[in-house]
Amino acid sequence: MVSLIKKEDTSITEEATHPVLEHAGSGIPTPTLFEWNRPFFEGGLQGKLRLQRCARCKQLIYYPRMLCPRCFSPDYEWEQLSGRGTVYSFAIVWRPNHPAFTDQIPVLLAVVELSEGPQMVSTLLGCAPEQVSIGMEVSVVFDTIAPDVALPKFVPQT
Numbered sequence: 431m432v433s434l435i436k437k438e439d440t441s442i443t444e445e446a447t448h449p450v451l452e453h454a455g456s457g458i459p460t461p462t463l464f465e466w467n468r469p470f471f472e473g474g475l476q477g478k479l480r481l482q483r484c485a486r487c488k489q490l491i492y493y494p495r496m497l498c499p500r501c502f503s504p505d506y507e508w509e510q511l512s513g514r515g516t517v518y519s520f521a522i523v524w525r526p527n528h529p530a531f532t533d534q535i536p537v538l539l540a541v542v543e544l545s546e547g548p549q550m551v552s553t554l555l556g557c558a559p560e561q562v563s564i565g566m567e568v569s570v571v572f573d574t575i576a577p578d579v580a581l582p583k584f585v586p587q588t
């Protein structure tokens with residue numbers, strides 16, 4: 431299980447909205463960054479959960495993409511969200527799909543319904559599998575897996 435150790439460098443976390451954890455250099459596969467997804471992953475470095483909001487139909491968009499999946503508009507703005515939500519569904523993963531995840535078994539894979547509406551596929555940290563329940567309130571933390579990539583993950587709300 432991933433330990434919840436905050437980064438030593440407090441220059442970023444002091445202004446962070448949500449905790450930013452350090453996991454860089456662990457061999458975890460990283461996403462390719464483009465203009466249209468970079469703010470999502472870089473926002474995490476600042477402890478901020480951001481999603482695109484379509485400028486035409488106003489739908490929040492998860493996961494980041496070039497076009498709105500509802501109306502196909504290429505115009506969007508980045509919006510900062512609360513970082514709060516509830517567990518919509520979850521699975522306990524005992525077999526890693528990549529060697530880099532071996533030390534994280536069991537992984538609590540979850541669909542988190544954000545307070546703002548979108549459902550986000552993510553990972554739960556800071557709780558044992560038997561503690562997870564549907565509807566459990568969670569809040570975001572960020573796992574830094576590369577210098578320019580922090581992934582949103584969730585912990586039980588305290």
Ligand SMILES: [Zn+2]
Nearest residue numbers: 484487498501
């Ligand atoms: Zn749209």
